[in-house]
Amino acid sequence: MSPLERFSAAWREDYVSAVSAKDHESEDTECVFCALANEPANESTGVLFRSDTSFITLNAFPYGSGHLLVLPRRHVATLQELREDEYTEFFWTMRKAVVALEATYQPDGMNVGFNLGHAAGAGIPKHLHGHVLPRWTGDTNFMTTIAETRVLSESLVATWQKVHAHL
Numbered sequence: 278m279s280p281l282e283r284f285s286a287a288w289r290e291d292y293v294s295a296v297s298a299k300d301h302e303s304e305d306t307e308c309v310f311c312a313l314a315n316e317p318a319n320e321s322t323g324v325l326f327r328s329d330t331s332f333i334t335l336n337a338f339p340y341g342s343g344h345l346l347v348l349p350r351r352h353v354a355t356l357q358e359l360r361e362d363e364y365t366e367f368f369w370t371m372r373k374a375v376v377a378l379e380a381t382y383q384p385d386g387m388n389v390g391f392n393l394g395h396a397a398g399a400g401i402p403k404h405l406h407g408h409v410l411p412r413w414t415g416d417t418n419f420m421t422t423i424a425e426t427r428v429l430s431e432s433l434v435a436t437w438q439k440v441h442a443h444l
């Protein structure tokens with residue numbers, strides 16, 4: 278199984294078990310984002326870009342084509358736990374993801390944001406991650422989108438190849 282497939286499986290598992298989130302969170306399970314943080318950027322891992330303290334990856338469980346995640350490489354759950362240098366690089370990387378998606382898809386708009394905590398809809402709340410998602414006029418709204426599992430029009434590998442060309 279490739280790292281991307283492991284990530285995808287773990288992500289789904291986390292969604293399924295979100296109902297019993299309290300028990301789940303207290304377990305000392307391996308963090309799928311930490312495992313991904315040191316993977317090389319390639320089609321197999323789904324990682325698109327890595328800096329010293331942050332990285333961009335495909336969302337293995339996307340709400341639509343071109344759905345990226347931007348993460349600190351260090352395991353922190355909140356924005357306030359980031360050091361100043363990590364914070365700066367994290368948002369620099371968020372902007373880099375926005376620029377790459379703009380160049381790749383020329384969308385009508387973009388959702389950029391965070392779900393902090395299970396109650397806010399975070400699938401994996403223990404490791405901070407920002408969502409960057411291209412949107413088109415006529416899409417369902419973001420809250421509807423994230424409440425559903427959507428069928429993709431584009432494979433993850435195809436997304437990786439297209440976006441990576443613009444990073």
Ligand SMILES: [Zn+2]
Nearest residue numbers: 308311352404
């Ligand atoms: Zn982690």
